[in-house]
Amino acid sequence: MTLREAERAWDFMPVIHPASPRPVNANPSCSAPAPAYRRPTAPPRCLHREEPSATTCFLQHRLAFTSPAPTMRLLIDHQTRYFYEDEVSLGPHNFLLRPRENAMVSVRHFRLSIEPEAKVNWLRDHNENGLLRAFFRDPTRTLSVRVEMEVETLESNPFDFILDSEAFNYPFTYNAREASALQPYIDPTAARGPAADWVREILPALPEETLTLLLELNSRVKENLRYMTRGDAGIQPIEETLRLRSGSCRDIAFLMMHAVRALGFAARFASGYLYEPGTQEKDQESGSLHAWTEIFLPGAGWKGFDPTNGILCDDHFIPLAVGRQPDNLNPVSGLYYGQRKIPSTFQSRVRFQRLDPVP
Template sequence: MPLLSIRHVTQYEYRQPVSFGEHRIMARPRESYDQHLIHARLEIDPEPSELRWLHDVFGNSVAIARFNHRATKLCVASHVRLDHAPLAGDQIDIEDYARCFPFTYSSEDMPDLLRSIERHYLDPSRKIDTWARHFVRDDAKTETLAMLGDIAASIKRDFTYVPRHAKGTQTPIETLEKRQGTCRDFAVLMIEAVRALGFAARFVSGYVYNPSRGEGRVGGGNTHAWVRIFLPGSGWVEFDPTNGIVGNRGLVRVAVARDPYQAIPLSGTFMGLPGSYIGMKLDVEIRLDPTALSGVSIAPLAVNSRNGAP
């Protein structure tokens, strides 16, 4: 079981002292059978006057910070150490009735899955529907897992990954037409495509790392985004369209939500003179314990340092 150390630092800088409104921080990985937190520490400078934790409607850990004094910078640093248990695609077990598409979720599961099946973006010309139906075989049975894997692999193969530092996510139609985007854009496209086919899907924000020397991962260096789809027999299963992979190998979950805006790593406000804001720096470093797995790189597996907009 790989042992990971994750350091995630976000720093905002200002020309004159500004005051800070409430900030919402989502940087603590979700505790689960496949990822176990050993240590988690959150450092904030300037020190908040109040820091409290809560679980949101999806069970994500959220820190709420409030401040009572002004400063020329705000630095939020998350330090995490955890055991990660990768699950490969060939370990996914699906109930017999759901192994081929189409199928219907059980009456017990359906009430809790409905909001994750609902479409979130308008598609008046049914472009997403048409694209998604291309993965359904007409000449033979369509295996559920193979079809979903093909969708993820198709995005990896046919779309160009282009980092974008600005906030926000493209609509799935924009991504489909441009044939390029970020990991967030690819996740939203796949979510809407599989929802068009009747699957329950959710957006995931977290971290990506290289499990071994021979396995490269695209989209890291800050946070990463991918998809979880509910499959009877295995529950919520990871699909990463940016890398075209199935399973959680190399993926550490922090937040799970129906839509990207519900899983923003850091959000908040500031008040100051016009032109006070200088910029934002992000640094993410993920290290794999050299004793946890043989034959892997122990250099930083995902490192990023950049300036960007708030």
């Protein structure tokens, strides 16, 4: 292909428009019910990279510099309150409530309020998540945490990437540098686990192209599992999710993570916010906490796949934390102590407001 041919081809590449509205659920720890809409799950013909050439450089240049992506500015107000039947002492608490900033997500303003008063320390954990640790002195019967922030995201086509040529077809092998860095997210034993058996059941013939395979698996997971609100803490065992054919977004993302690891991909668990804009049918915009799976693809990097809704993640997904396992990725975690076993309850709400004009 000549440079001129590449330019003409670019002008006729199809465009996939931003997300359709997503339904939400009031479950404070996870929300992503099966949607009535269907987002595009098939990409435009994926360009992949051969040896560096003038054409490749041109396409990469056009990807980066054609025109700035529109931004979306969101106000997020997230409040969680815990109520204890009697006075308790609070142990150290961890808060993963500040979005992970990258080229597509930036935090313009952030304010976190905690009651009762606590000594707080910010740090980066072993997954490079922004973690706040709080240490409490006085006994209490309530714990209140409120986060108010302004977040800016770049409007993104989730299919706008170029796979390296060696990763275009499945199976492929990560190069030495990638394999070394990704080792914690690759699990050869997953190929002998229940998720691997289930993949062979729902996808007996694996597509040849890598992206087609992952999109098909993402779609099959959504079709075969029913979303359900589950208020219990932790992740449901994979065997239980497969037996019930249902689970929360955390359970479904956990299953998806093990399913793609069984196929040899590097994958990790992600949690964050999912924003739903208003529609003609429903004026009120909203959002919730959600969980999804991220898969590392050479040439594309970490790409988010939401198996609960069967879609790729775009600018409506705002990550808070990622990790090899979901154990330590809860937005709020900690212990409390009392003279006896003291029951507790909690309330949570997340409110979104879009600041920039809707295009």
